[in-house]
Amino acid sequence: MQSGSLTSMAGDVSERVSSLTRVIAVASGKGGVGKTNIVANMAMALSRAGKRVLVLDADLGLGNLDVLLGLVPEHTIEHVLAGTHCLDDVIVDGPGGIRVLPASSGVPQLTSLSESQQMMLMEQLEALSRDVDVLLIDTGAGISPNVTFFASAAQDTIVVVSPEPTSLTDAYALIKVLTRQYRERRFKVLVNMAKSPREAAEVFRKIDTAADRFLHVVLEYVGYIPQDDYVPLAVMRQKALLELFPASPAAQALTRLAGQVLQWPEPNFPKSAVQLLWQRLLQTTAVM
Template sequence: MQSRPESPIAVAADRAEPERDTQVIAVSSGKGGVGKTNVVANLAVALSQAGKRVLVLDADLGLGNLDVLLGLVPRYTIEHVLAGARRLDEILIEGPAGIQVLPAGSGVQALTGLTESQQLLIHEQLEQIAAGADILLVDTGAGISPLVTFFASSAHETIVVLSPEPTSLTDAYALIKVLARQYRERRFKVLVNQVKHRREAADVFRKLDAAADRFLHVALDYVGCIPHDDYVPLAVMQQRAVADLFPEAPASRAFAALARQVIQWPRPGIPKSSVQLLWRRLVQAG
């Protein structure tokens, strides 16, 4: 019995599929106010200073502020892409240390709930421009909205950022729970921000790790901590990354150490999830 021949469109899609050399890392948090976007900005700068080509997607659509944090003034944002007025590669702007930034819209409520076709549009165009980067950092929104979990589940690695506050720990657990139960994620990186000392960070991680292991059966990898540092708000006031403005500050040294660690993570050989890939081929075949 002969096997059914593959669709010519599916075959073409297979051949056109680019090699996945870009490491896609989503940075998420269960709640706002833990310094997630600041982590993204400074990790991007630190990675670029270490010689990596870095692309940053501000995926906090509707409330994006990465450009403000870095003192950038984008002419176009993802809002224009979704409206069909621009492509993603046309809204790219250069940030400190040569990083490339894809700015999100701000104050646009419609962007907070993308349709499936809009998600597909972003995914396809992002694949194309990310091919020129070593690392793509995705600054997701805070919380457990479908948009946050979409970006987090599409990445090769997810860094969950939390602070020593009890509410931050509870909300980080809630985010991990959603990603584990709805998207079958089984491993997460954890970064504790704004800590007084390393022991405090270790205690926070142990609490989260114990709960995640007991009730969710997932593995958490501790990737370190960023200390509370008076140089950070000084840099924020000047709309600069602390790693760029004050490279010898304690927080800057911690970001440099985190960047060195990220560089050592295994490179992706194949797409992490075949769901979006399958969906795209079905759309193309239709």
């Protein structure tokens, strides 16, 4: 697409849109860092704050957000991409007023969407956008094409890391791919399962130092979620932490994170053609 066309498209969006559906991707370099749990509870906290929240389980071949929340969907995104159902048929109501677009489990062909499947998904999301304030995308772990596609399409990307060295290494790899292949320059970093504020700050310092030195990108520290024995209890009971143990340290930290998200400034126009397309497709239609 020519740069002149992009400029024209951006002008068209600015004239027609008074507010945008905020699109936030939550990603991690490796599994096991609590990313999906963070997404589920942050969604509930945002809903409690009065936002209309849709969660897209974008781990399209190994989705487990529905399992985490004790949901039993009849259909999944696999049926949408196959053309047998629309999103309204698939989306299920979750706890606390959130809505969930569940992924399939054990369907390897969905781990790398074709361009036509990506476009189909975006077009159907557009129809829902006027009823959504925040779209949270729970990406898969790692650096697969789906992960990087959804992360680059979002207005904000939160990279979740834990104090484990492998988590830091893999998170750096994810940031590296998004920087070099998609020209992303800014990332938000959330440290999960930290034993103390000091440990969390040290984890961020390590990845920030490496990213600044070798990738020349800006990392923003958005805080940490403490290690909390109530988290596995909620997972075992297939309930959101905020629902079962709202006074627990991790639940309170997640509520504060949601409050911080509400204070983020409105996103500027996207830095890439992919992001511009998503903004156009996920806009709240103010003028018809």
